[in-house]
Amino acid sequence: xxxxxxxxxxxxxxxxxxxxxxxxxxxxxxxxxxxxxxxxxxxxxxxxxxxxxxxxxxxxxxxxxxxxxxxxxxxxxxxxxxxxxxxxxxxxxxxxxxxxxxxxxxxxxxxxxxxxxxxxxxxxxxxxxxxxxxxxxxxxxxxxxxxxxxxxxxxxxxxxxxxxxxxxxxxxxxxxxxxxxxxxxxxxxxxxxxxxxxxxxxxxxxxxxxxxxxxxxxxxxxxxxxxxxxxxxxxxxxxxxxxxxxxxxxxxxxxxxxxxxxxxxxx
Ligand code: SF4
Numbered sequence: 209x210x211x212x213x214x215x216x217x218x219x220x221x222x223x224x225x226x227x228x229x230x231x232x233x234x235x236x237x238x239x240x241x242x243x244x245x246x247x248x249x250x251x252x253x254x255x256x257x258x259x260x261x262x263x264x265x266x267x268x269x270x271x272x273x274x275x276x277x278x279x280x281x282x283x284x285x286x287x288x289x290x291x292x293x294x295x296x297x298x299x300x301x302x303x304x305x306x307x308x309x310x311x312x313x314x315x316x317x318x319x320x321x322x323x324x325x326x327x328x329x330x331x332x333x334x335x336x337x338x339x340x341x342x343x344x345x346x347x348x349x350x351x352x353x354x355x356x357x358x359x360x361x362x363x364x365x366x367x368x369x370x371x372x373x374x375x376x377x378x379x380x381x382x383x384x385x386x387x388x389x390x391x392x393x394x395x396x397x398x399x400x401x402x403x404x405x406x407x408x409x410x411x412x413x414x415x416x417x418x419x420x421x422x423x424x425x426x427x428x429x430x431x432x433x434x435x436x437x438x439x440x441x442x443x444x445x446x447x448x449x450x451x452x453x454x455x456x457x458x459x460x461x462x463x464x465x466x467x468x469x470x471x472x473x474x475x
Contacts, residue, residue, distance in 0.1 A: 224427035228443045241278040246350040257311045292388040308337035331375045344380035363399040373401035374409040
């Protein structure tokens with residue numbers, strides 16, 4: 209079995225959700241415009257580091273999504289997102305704070321680590337490069353609102369960065385956050401992950417895998433503010449026995465368990 213950060217995170221959010229997704233094969237329909245835009249934008253960033261025109265790449269990748277039945281968040285349209293994307297790429301190129309050497313090796317870096325005799329853990333790190341001259345692991349994020357920067361040091365608690373630091377052994381980590389708002393902004397957030405955090409994350413993975421393999425899938429339900437995971441959960445139709453709701457949000461994919469790690473490429 210090959211596990212990924214997304215799988216562990218889904219299990220920790222709600223074990224029942226993990227079962228719906230990875231064992232029963234239900235997954236969300238790929239119609240969320242923000243998610244598809246994020247993928248197209250990452251392709252454009254990769255084009256920039258290959259020395260190609262990132263704006264052309266973004267237009268091509270985002271055009272390929274135009275025919276899909278896309279669901280946009282409020283105020284978003286296909287054109288508006290493209291325009292924001294082009295502005296963000298311009299800002300990123302002007303800032304010129306990121307360097308990636310040997311782009312073939314250092315973009316979308318696949319890392320595999322055994323977690324037991326029969327299980328591996330796989331991660332696809334967006335990039336390994338330099339932010340303002342410091343070598344670090346880099347993650348790209350596209351979002352419609354700024355990431356919080358207070359209290360100071362908050363980024364060190366980001367579980368995905370801790371996970372990738374654990375996978376690669378690289379302590380310096382950074383998120384480059386592309387904020388799609390009226391006046392676009394690129395945030396460069398850097399932090400250091402400690403040995404203790406990496407060790408604890410390894411223990412968390414071992415413990416979670418053990419619980420998955422003992423078939424512990426009790427729901428962590430909740431509908432009270434601010435802890436309301438069920439209200440925004442795509443699997444709520446299955447938990448309520450409402451097939452009509454499930455059909456709107458989900459498709460079923462047979463044999464999903466073996467391919468769960470592929471989700472890592474989508475998030
Ligand atoms: S609807 Fe609630 S209980 Fe059901 S999978 Fe989602 S979070 Fe878990």
